[in-house]
Amino acid sequence: SIAFVPVFSGTIRGQGRSEGNRAIAAVGGAALLGLLLLTLAGVFFADEVVSVFAPGFSADAGQYELAVMLTRGLFPYLLLVGMAAWAMGALHSYRRFTAPAIGPVLLNISIIIAAVALADRLVPAVMALVVGVLVGGFFQFAVQIKSLLKEGINPVPSWRPTHPAVRQVGVLLGPAVFGAAVYQVNVLVSTILASVLQEGSVSWLWYADRIFEFPLGIIAVAIGTAALPRLSEQAAVGDNRGMAASLAWSLQMAWSLCIPAALAMWLLAPEIVAALFERGQFSPADTAATARALRASSLGLLGVASVRVLVNVFYAMKKPSLPVMAAVVALVANVV
Numbered sequence: 001s002i003a004f005v006p007v008f009s010g011t012i013r014g015q016g017r018s019e020g021n022r023a024i025a026a027v028g029g030a031a032l033l034g035l036l037l038l039t040l041a042g043v044f045f046a047d048e049v050v051s052v053f054a055p056g057f058s059a060d061a062g063q064y065e066l067a068v069m070l071t072r073g074l075f076p077y078l079l080l081v082g083m084a085a086w087a088m089g090a091l092h093s094y095r096r097f098t099a100p101a102i103g104p105v106l107l108n109i110s111i112i113i114a115a116v117a118l119a120d121r122l123v124p125a126v127m128a129l130v131v132g133v134l135v136g137g138f139f140q141f142a143v144q145i146k147s148l149l150k151e152g153i154n155p156v157p158s159w160r161p162t163h164p165a166v167r168q169v170g171v172l173l174g175p176a177v178f179g180a181a182v183y184q185v186n187v188l189v190s191t192i193l194a195s196v197l198q199e200g201s202v203s204w205l206w207y208a209d210r211i212f213e214f215p216l217g218i219i220a221v222a223i224g225t226a227a228l229p230r231l232s233e234q235a236a237v238g239d240n241r242g243m244a245a246s247l248a249w250s251l252q253m254a255w256s257l258c259i260p261a262a263l264a265m266w267l268l269a270p271e272i273v274a275a276l277f278e279r280g281q282f283s284p285a286d287t288a289a290t291a292r293a294l295r296a297s298s299l300g301l302l303g304v305a306s307v308r309v310l311v312n313v314f315y316a317m318k319k320p321s322l323p324v325m326a327a328v329v330a331l332v333a334n335v336v
Helices: 004-015 017-044 046-053 055-059 061-074 076-093 098-118 127-142 145-150 164-180 182-194 201-236 240-277 284-298 301-316 321-335
Strands: none
Touching (some): 004 017, 004 076, 004 164, 004 201, 017 046, 017 061, 017 164, 046 182, 061 127, 076 098, 076 145, 076 201, 182 201, 182 321, 201 240, 240 284, 240 301, 301 321
8 A cells, every 4th residue: 555655646636537547556456466375375285384484383293284374274365455555545545534444343343253152153263363364354355446446447457557656656666565565575484494493483572572563563654654645645746845844733633642652551551451351261470571572572563564664755755775775774684
């Protein structure tokens, strides 16, 4: 979506709505093909994916087989959420935020309903969550169709691989994924390392990350999402003063909310984790380990939130090199 919005907004601003919608459809067609190939590869090579991303699981045959089955079942979600991101980028370019924001809510509702309704009927029970994710992924895209149609955008993408917008998005996509999502890349690296540690390590990191992502998602991601179309329009006309004002407002808003959130996570980590998770097989020892991970993560909340806002300026100007350089440094530091 970060790669889509600057291209879509610039085309709409410079060449009009009709050409903008043609660009959106062309990029959607290329995205659909790429996502379909990646999804099929993930399904067919789930064994290899698990071996690479969770090497420690190979020591337990049952755990490894379950991870492969879940990976294979969940990979089609990539296709669904990828097309939802395409629709979201298109609607954000027209300053329409409601339908894209409802999508993740429907995903959560689908997961909860599936867990409650299907856990006792499926073997293993965790497959209920896979069903919930896939159904929720469908709704993440479907809920945006009506808004796409209102803007004159065909929800069925077209195949125009030579359209200039496809090349522009392609140039931005790799750097955007790495520069804007370096925190998620670091979480993935940490998961790989944790998979070879004591049992439960991956889960402790994952639960801590869920709590960490809560203020990050409702504050930094929301602010960055709202600011990107405006920054892209200002970049398209060379309004650097306006971009500076937009950036300053975004950072002030993010900092005013993330600083108290980080303090709360540090001071109240055990209480937060216990209130949310300590029941059933989640023991006090699990709470203590997750709280330690949460406290460590809380030190980075302000930095991660700031990056989520700052990178938008560079992608709006279609100059992703600095965020990528910073992401490389962050990745190396995290691995060390």
